[in-house]
Amino acid sequence: MxxxxxxxxxxxxxxxxxxxxxxxxxxxxxxxxxxxxxxxxxxxxxxxxxxxxxxxxxxxxxxxxxxxxxxxxxxxxxxxxxxxxDNIAVMYLGQVVELASSKELFKNPLHPYTKALLSAIPVPSIKHKRERILLKGEITSPINPPEGCRFAKRCWMAQDRCFKETPELKNIGNEHHVACHLVK
Ligand code: SF4
Missing domain, CATH: 3.40.50.300 (P-loop containing nucleotide triphosphate hydrolases)
Structure with missing residues (x-):
């Protein structure tokens, strides 16, 4: 005590x-x-x-x-x-979609879900406004998720491939890992 x-x-x-x-x-x-x-x-x-x-x-x-x-x-x-x-793992429906140091993640978010999350943080200033990304679409059921990216139904950048292939979590440099087909 x-x-x-x-x-x-x-x-x-x-x-x-x-x-x-x-x-x-x-x-x-x-x-x-x-x-x-x-x-x-x-x-x-x-x-x-x-x-x-x-x-x-x-x-x-x-x-x-x-x-x-x-x-x-x-x-x-x-x-x-x-x-x-010190390090952050962003999860969506039970899967890690982005993993990086705290500094890197807040400076350079790459996964669309992370971008949407960070856009929701209130800015304590009346002069600066952050553009809020509002997610629309249906949340995929975590019980029996279909093939492909679990975020695809809500992602504004989704392409055909996203509904068929599950993106792997890849190190894109500087120990920054992202699971998204569009991030190289
Ligand atoms: S893989 Fe496709 S659906 Fe998933 S986050 Fe990336 S762009 Fe969006």
Missing amino acids: ETVGLAERLYNTYPHELDGGRRQRIGIARALALNPKFIVCDEPVSALDVSIQAQILNLMQDLQEELGLTYMFITHDLSVVKHIS
Whole structure:
């Protein structure tokens, strides 16, 4: 509890007596109790409000440095992704469609799905507006997906080939991997 910043007076409290941020600290403490090197964090801050999110993310980064941890951080929140990640894998319907360092991915997104995701990040400026890519079309069923690219039904760049051949995840240089027929 000390490691995750919980006061001694809280030792005997019940979960319902703690707020969301403190309960999340308990979750982190439970994960750390086994002295792991690798922790899978599945949406660890999505239920928290923004100020508490920042506290928990800062705590996780401090612990990472102190204990030499590796996190696999699963989230749909791209601002959080940008803040915490060294490397990013973008997934669509259970498949990795783009994999790169955080810096590279935000500077040079290549897969159409990644471009659409990044276009949805709000810009904190009234002078600069980012053009939003709105995805239309039907979401392919993940239960029995057909041949071809799983994103094809929603992709504005799709060609005939995309509906027949599944694109492989290829290294296009600089450890930037993309699964799209149009990216060379
Ligand atoms: S392979 Fe085709 S459908 Fe899939 S992302 Fe690339 S262009 Fe779009």
